[in-house]
Amino acid sequence: MSTEDAILERWFARTVEAYPGETVLFLTTERDQFRNPVGHILRENLEVLLRELLGGMELSRTKPALEAIIRVRAVQDFTATQAVGFIFMLRSVVGEFAPEHDVLSIGQKVDQLALMAFDEYVRCREKLYEIRLNESRRALSVPAAMARVGS
Amino acid sequence: MTDDRHQIEQKPPRSDWRDPAVEFRKGTYCHSAGAKYVEALGLPNPRDWNPADADWKLPPDWKQIILDGMAERLEKYRSFKLFMDVCVRCGACADKCHYYLGSSDPKNMPMVRAELIRSVYRRYFTPAGRVFGSLAGGRELTEEVIKEWFYYFYQCSECRRCSVFCPFGIDTAEITMIGRELLNLIGCNINWVTKPAADCFRVGNHLGIQPHAFKDSLEFAADELEEVTGIKVDIPINRKGAEVLFVMPSADYFATPHYYTLLGYMSLFHEIGLDFTYSAYASEGGNFGLFSSHEMMKRLNAKIYDEARRLGVKWILGGECGHMWRVLHQYMETMNGPADFLEAPVSPVTGTRFDHARSTSMVHICEFTADLLYHDKLKLDPKRNDKWVVTYHDSCNPARGMGLLEEPRYVLKRACNQFHEMPENTIREQTFCCGSGSGLGTDENLEMRLRGGFPRANAVRHVREKQGVNLLACICAIDKATMPTLMDYWVPGVEVAGVHELLGNALVMTGEKERTTNLRGEPLQPAVPETPPEEVPHG
Numbered sequence: 001m002s003t004e005d006a007i008l009e010r011w012f013a014r015t016v017e018a019y020p021g022e023t024v025l026f027l028t029t030e031r032d033q034f035r036n037p038v039g040h041i042l043r044e045n046l047e048v049l050l051r052e053l054l055g056g057m058e059l060s061r062t063k064p065a066l067e068a069i070i071r072v073r074a075v076q077d078f079t080a081t082q083a084v085g086f087i088f089m090l091r092s093v094v095g096e097f098a099p100e101h102d103v104l105s106i107g108q109k110v111d112q113l114a115l116m117a118f119d120e121y122v123r124c125r126e127k128l129y130e131i132r133l134n135e136s137r138r139a140l141s142v143p144a145a146m147a148r149v150g151s
Numbered sequence: 152m153t154d155d156r157h158q159i160e161q162k163p164p165r166s167d168w169r170d171p172a173v174e175f176r177k178g179t180y181c182h183s184a185g186a187k188y189v190e191a192l193g194l195p196n197p198r199d200w201n202p203a204d205a206d207w208k209l210p211p212d213w214k215q216i217i218l219d220g221m222a223e224r225l226e227k228y229r230s231f232k233l234f235m236d237v238c239v240r241c242g243a244c245a246d247k248c249h250y251y252l253g254s255s256d257p258k259n260m261p262m263v264r265a266e267l268i269r270s271v272y273r274r275y276f277t278p279a280g281r282v283f284g285s286l287a288g289g290r291e292l293t294e295e296v297i298k299e300w301f302y303y304f305y306q307c308s309e310c311r312r313c314s315v316f317c318p319f320g321i322d323t324a325e326i327t328m329i330g331r332e333l334l335n336l337i338g339c340n341i342n343w344v345t346k347p348a349a350d351c352f353r354v355g356n357h358l359g360i361q362p363h364a365f366k367d368s369l370e371f372a373a374d375e376l377e378e379v380t381g382i383k384v385d386i387p388i389n390r391k392g393a394e395v396l397f398v399m400p401s402a403d404y405f406a407t408p409h410y411y412t413l414l415g416y417m418s419l420f421h422e423i424g425l426d427f428t429y430s431a432y433a434s435e436g437g438n439f440g441l442f443s444s445h446e447m448m449k450r451l452n453a454k455i456y457d458e459a460r461r462l463g464v465k466w467i468l469g470g471e472c473g474h475m476w477r478v479l480h481q482y483m484e485t486m487n488g489p490a491d492f493l494e495a496p497v498s499p500v501t502g503t504r505f506d507h508a509r510s511t512s513m514v515h516i517c518e519f520t521a522d523l524l525y526h527d528k529l530k531l532d533p534k535r536n537d538k539w540v541v542t543y544h545d546s547c548n549p550a551r552g553m554g555l556l557e558e559p560r561y562v563l564k565r566a567c568n569q570f571h572e573m574p575e576n577t578i579r580e581q582t583f584c585c586g587s588g589s590g591l592g593t594d595e596n597l598e599m600r601l602r603g604g605f606p607r608a609n610a611v612r613h614v615r616e617k618q619g620v621n622l623l624a625c626i627c628a629i630d631k632a633t634m635p636t637l638m639d640y641w642v643p644g645v646e647v648a649g650v651h652e653l654l655g656n657a658l659v660m661t662g663e664k665e666r667t668t669n670l671r672g673e674p675l676q677p678a679v680p681e682t683p684p685e686e687v688p689h690g
Binding site: 023027030032038071072076077127131 | 597
């Protein structure tokens with residue numbers, strides 16, 4: 001297993017520890033993306049984030065990967081800090097497996113990712129209010145149209 | 152540098168599933184039923200209360216009421232008794248629930264959810280449990296347990312996906328139904344079920360639409376349809392002597408995008424010259440009684456046969472709805488039959504006799520339309536749907552409750568040029584629920600709905616990315632009401648439509664004007680190109 005794979009595995013493991021114990025094994029072992037959508041989203045996108053963190057931090061790749069993860073965690077049973085906290089774990093995981101990396105540079109990139117994650121979390125929570133409103137509007141659209149005709 | 156400064160605990164405390172404590176967090180539970188609706192239905196313990204409050208104002212003898220209710224149901228329903236006894240906790244159902252997959256909450260594993268009630272059964276109804284209590288897997292019935300039941304039995308959409316995988320055939324949906332019945336006995340109901348049921352009992356439909364508004368709504372729809380097609384269709388209401396009574400969910404004539412499905416029905420009936428009638432009394436096919444108790448379900452369902460008898464029709468045709476069909480297909484004849492005053496349904500156009508529907512004398516519109524298409528009785532122009540790259544969501548109840556798998560696809564493939572299936576383990580009998588069924592589609596429960604709907608949305612996202620799907624077709628009124636919200640959050644850019652909306656778009660009607668828009672009033676567009684078209688300069 002390459003160092004990068006080892007980091008990814010540990011990061012994934014520490015991220016899913018946030019879920020109840022009975023669920024951790026399932027999230028970790030079931031690899032079918034439709035039978036285990038949460039585990040799949042986490043694994044697929046943590047991999048992208050790690051690659052970018054160790055590489056060029058290309059926004060066009062980090063942003064969608066962060067969005068995919070946060071979109072899930074923003075509606076699960078997490079507080080805001082729990083939802084984005086998985087980003088910070090990366091510092092110690094990288095330090096553990098690849099101490100040769102420039103710790104300061106990694107730390108800065110982790111901070112950058114964490115700030116982006118907060119933005120995304122807030123965006124998702126705002127989206128909840130927006131879609132709730134849209135749903136009410138849809139429910140009223142036919143009577144409203146009828147009222148216009150009647151007036 | 153380490154992350155020692157990051158002191159926030161990421162791991163939840165390890166807890167025993169037998170601990171009933173639950174936290175009612177906003178966005179993850181439904182509001183309690185308003186006292187006036189509970190009263191209107193003659194249900195016990197009407198009061199104002201809130202699930203987030205410590206005091207639920209239960210009746211003093213609530214515990215005895217629940218235990219007596221369990222005893223009565225164990226005696227009355229052999230299935231309930233069997234389901235309490237036979238589970239071996241093999242785990243085959245564990246990862247099949249969409250709420251579990253979306254929330255990762257272990258109490259949403261179907262066998263654990265069932266265990267919430269089964270543990271009480273063991274404690275009070277089995278010799279081992281009475282003597283050994285928790286050692287025999289029993290749990291005391293406490294107010295905390297009642298709160299836990301309320302939380303989790305209103306987190307099951309009765310979709311029955313888990314039952315497909317159970318080697319014993321345990322139908323966890325029926326356990327949820329009994330759980331809700333028991334909760335109803337002490338007044339622990341939710342508003343989004345009880346209010347529609349009360350409206351339905353009073354007026355005939357969930358939205359409380361009175362007969363004159365029903366008539367207005369259908370006439371308005373006919374006017375809209377005339378604008379699109381140039382054809383004025385008839386709106387026969389309460390017409391005695393019609394051959395067919397047509398029953399649909401009330402959302403079809405009062406919500407979008409259901410409404411465009413109604414325009415599709417109207418186009419079809421006009422084109423084939425169906426001798427039919429709507430009913431302002433049987434103005435609701437849906438039945439929220441299913442989500443509270445079998446008595447309520449029977450009470451609300453009775454109007455369909457009553458009206459069929461009064462109007463003297465030969466058989467009944469039913470529109471696109473989910474749980475409506477579970478009631479009609481599986482319970483109606485037992486509850487309010489026999490339908491010996493009706494005939495075996497026969498299509499007046501093709502002569503096909505729907506023998507499989509003889510016992511209820513009620514046919515699903517997708518079966519009816521698929522038969523018309525099979526006999527080449529309809530002329531379609533699928534190019535009118537070329538704006539859409541379509542996939543089909545098997546709505547749980549028609550798929551698993553009545554085995555309606557092929558007919559909607561048959562209609563869609565004839566009405567649309569671009570159709571793609573979602574992955575195999577997410578469709579047909581393995582279909583994932585929308586996460587909002589069985590009365591849970593209310594806005595205050597939005598976060599829980601988004602969790603429950605995530606597995607379905609995840610599959611939609613897959614076909615959106617692979618095949619460019621932009622329309623999710625379905626045949627359930629709850630789906631049509633809640634899937635647009637689900638898509639808004641998880642897969643923006645995918646819209647939701649009924650199968651008969653797409654049929655109505657494609658249907659070439661005799662004497663129609665040249666169509667310039669679809670039933671939504673949107674301009675007809677050319678097919679979605681393989682590559683983006685070159686930008687045309689303005690002006």
